Each structure stands twice: as C-alpha cells, then as structure tokens.
C-alpha cells in the first residue's frame with residue numbers, strides 16, 4: 523500500500539494549552555480515513571496541521587513524501603473547512619468558478635467540472651443565486667463542491683455533512699466512495715457515529731490523543747460490541 527500521509531509525533535499547543543498530544547498516523551492511498559471525536563478533541567486542529575495551514579508545535583505532517591506546509595502539495599489537496607469561506611455577493615457558480623481558476627483550471631475544464639460538482643451537491647437550480655441568500659446547508663454543499671472541483675488527489679473534509687439532510691448526505695457519501703474508487707484519499711472528521719461506520723479506517727480522538735485506531739469492524743470486534751457508539755465509549759471517548 524502506498525502511504526499518502528504520515529503524521530509523525532505531532533503535538534500542538536495554543537499558549538499553555540496542549541490540544542494535540544503525540545499523534546502518529548499513517549494513511550494509505552485510496553482510503554476513507556475518519557477522525558472521530560467529541561467537540562474539542564482536536565479534530566480541526568489536526569486536519570489544519572495535515573494540510574499545512576497550521577504548523578505543529580512538535581512533529582511533522584508529510585504528504586506524498588513532502589513535509590508540509592508545501593504550496594505545491596496544497597494544489598493536490600481539496601480542503602473543506604468547518605466554516606464556509608465563500609463570497610456572499612457572488613453566485614454559487616461564480617464562487618466555484620473563482621476557486622477553480624485559482625487552481626489553474628482552463629475555461630473549458632471549469633465549465634465541465636462546475637456542472638458536475640453542482641449536480642453532486644444538488645445545487646444546479648440555485649447556481650445563479652447570490653450566496654447571501656443561501657441556507658447553512660446550501661453553503662456547506664457549495665463549500666464541498668469547491669473542495670472537489672479541481673479533482674484533488676487528497677480530500678480533507680472537516681465535518682462535511684453538518685446541516686445536510688439525510689438523503690443528500692447519503693448521495694454525498696456515495697460520491698466519496700466513487701472518488702475513493704478512483705484513487706482519491708479522503709480524510710473526514712465527524713462526531714456522527716453512522717458516518718464513522720462508513721470509513722475504511724478510523725482514529726478515535728479524545729482530549730488530543732488517539733485512543734484507538736483501526737477499521738470500524740476491527741474496533742467493534744476486538745471488544746465484542748455491535749455499534750461504533752459502544753466502541754467509542756469503551757475506548758474512553760464521549761464528552762470531554
């Protein structure tokens with residue numbers, strides 16, 4: 523298996539508070555890797571470190587054999603942050619077009635891919651509306667469209683389906699699986715157990731530590747429980 527991401531002894535502090543504590547994770551190409559943990563456990567901080575947006579206090583994030591941060595590698599990464607970074611006076615189409623042009627897509631590539639991603643997130647009929655008129659869920663869907671428009675090799679999604687209804691959530695997960703089958707490596711943070719079940723591999727985070735790691739099946743089987751929720755509680759997760 524080709525390693526795409528290696529996190530080596532990562533620790534991170536904000537002032538005197540250490541929020542990431544000695545994390546080692548290796549992620550293979552073409553898997554959906556979930557970071558599961560309660561609010562404040564360090565998921566967002568960790569994905570920011572992986573992408574190179576945040577420089578860790580200790581350790582290193584290596585993406586495709588390159589130490590982050592690396593501008594070159596950032597072009598191979600699609601990142602959907604937890605808060606939507608959108609231009610509210612522009613339309614949905616214009617927002618995607620703007621980010622696609624930053625990624626260097628030609629006019630014809632943009633036209634074709636924007637159409638595709640708008641369909642995936644079910645925003646075709648709203649594409650000409652200014653984003654200021656969008657609901658929270660619509661903004662999330664637009665952010666997702668932007669993160670995949672340049673067909674990145676690595677897709678990092680911080681709670682991508684918050685505020686998205688169950689039906690669309692299901693079709694978005696189908697799309698993640700499709701991207702995975704095409705070789706995209708996907709990292710997704712969540713505190714929703716049924717989403718965790720859909721990941722190939724999981725790291726359970728609690729208070730800045732990885733408390734368990736493995737496939738959902740292995741994590742459940744090794745302690746003889748039926749649900750991820752039970753597994754998470756067993757391993758010491760739950761509320762911080």
Ligand SMILES: Nc1ncnc2c1ncn2[C@@H]1O[C@H](COP(=O)(O)OP(=O)(O)OP(=O)(O)O)[C@@H](O)[C@H]1O
Pocket residue numbers: 536541559560561562563564565566567568604713
């Ligand atoms: N810029 C910052 N300055 C100070 N403390 C921060 C900062 N960002 C995060 N933290 C703290 O780091 C800890 C981990 O936060 P983080 O956002 O990584 O958690 P999370 O697991 O993503 O939570 P959530 O599920 O609520 O998004 C929290 O205690 C948070 O208060």
